Amino acid sequence: MELDLTGPLREDAYMILAGLVTPRPIALTTTVDLEGRVNAAPFSFFNVLGDSPPIVGLCPGDRSPGVPKDTARNIRLTHEFVVNLVDEALAEKMNLCSASLPSGENELLHAGLTAVASSVVKPPRIAESPASLECRSHSILEIGDNRLIIGEVLRVHVRDDIFDPETWLVKPGNYHPIGRMQSPHWYCRTREMFELRRPR
Known part of the structure; x- marks a missing residue:
């Protein structure tokens, strides 16, 4: 079938694309407002975009039409954020951070997660995350109703047991990120991997 996203199906683009373009990594993003209050929210419209300089892309939607979510507002005001990656052990608490709490209420406290001071940005990283990326906007x-935030990665914090500092390779047997699948409630595990060597 052919789906024309420029016509009547335009309003269904989210359901169509979010179900097909999977699995997507999850950015449990921490920011602070101008008063220093912490916000934490997960986004799966996220990925690494390049390495020179190292950049990531994050697309937080609106809380309601024309009203940006706290994450987008905080990044616009402070230019800083931390992407905390999500593994199986963090999945349930990540989900708690997606609750629609009143603006200014700390999702980390709500989810029982631990804030740890970052090295070069004000938003904290999350101690329970297997890896955290300190970013500057x-x-x-x-673009239309979309908001693409491109952030430069300034620091990477990674749990010792999942990363080999000699090869810069992740140890797949120790790192079990989850991926976002079809809306509204589906995720996947990433324990099954296979190798395809590039042809010469």
Whole structure:
């Protein structure tokens, strides 16, 4: 079948694309507002975009039409955020951070997660995360109702048992990230991997 996303199906684009373009990594993103209050929210419209400089892309939607979510507002005001990656052990608490709490209420406290001071940005990282990326906002693109935040990765914190500092390779047997699948409630585990060597 062919689906025309420029016509009547335009309003269904989220359901169609979010179900097909999977699995997506999850960015449990921490920010602070101008008063220093912490916000934590998960986003699966997220990925690494390049390495020179190292950049990531994050697309937080609106809380309601024309009203940005706390994450987007905080990044616009402070230009800083931390992407905390999510593994199986963190999945349930990540999900608790997606609750629609009143603005200014700390989702980390709500989910029972531990804030740890970052090295070069004000938002904290999450102690329970297998890896955290301290980021500074590079640019924000607004395309229709979409908001693409491009952040430069300044520091990476990674749990010792999942990373080999000699090869810079992740130890797949110790790292079990989850991926976002179809809306509204589906995720996947990533324990089954296979190798395909590139042809010469």
